[in-house]
Amino acid sequence: MASGNIITVEELADLHQPGQRLFGLDLGTKTIGIAVSDGLLRVASSLETIQRTKFSKDVARMLELCGKNKVCALVMGLPLNMDGSEGPRAQATRAFVRNLAQLTELPVVFWDERLSTVAAERVMIEADMSRKKRAAKIDAAAAAFILQGVLDRISHIDAHNQG
DSSP: OTTTOOHHHHHHHHOOTOOEEEEEEOOSSSSEEEEOOOOOOEEEEEEEEEEEHHHHHHHHHHHHHHHHEEEEEEEEEOOTTTTTTHHHHHHHHHHHHHHHHOOOOOOOOEEEOTTTHHHHHHHHEEEEHHHHHHHHHHHHHHHHHHHHHHHHHHHHHHHHHOO
């Protein structure tokens, strides 16, 4: 593929085999939030937040987790501007994925992550989670929110194809 390992949600739905999982990633400047799906692609759960240090070290940890969790693809939150355009953060995310493609064959789906952190924080506040705990878990929770969006889309695709 000219674009490396980038695929669409529809291609992902076709690629998935029962029992395989997906990772959702929320790439920040200081952390990488990671969420994992169940093997049926129904539910996303927060997994871990990696404190970013060096690209190779960060990716090594991420790929180690991928192996342990039977991950078949990655869902990368794409931080678009509110008007839908791509700014510096989206470009940095695309650069991260280009570099990642050198190290793994895992396909990547980009997913619009606008407001994912806001939504994740709202849920945490409603759960009466302290500010300190929210700060430690927000990136993984945002990753779960991003991943759940893709899981819901796949479920919709599957229902449409069966109906």
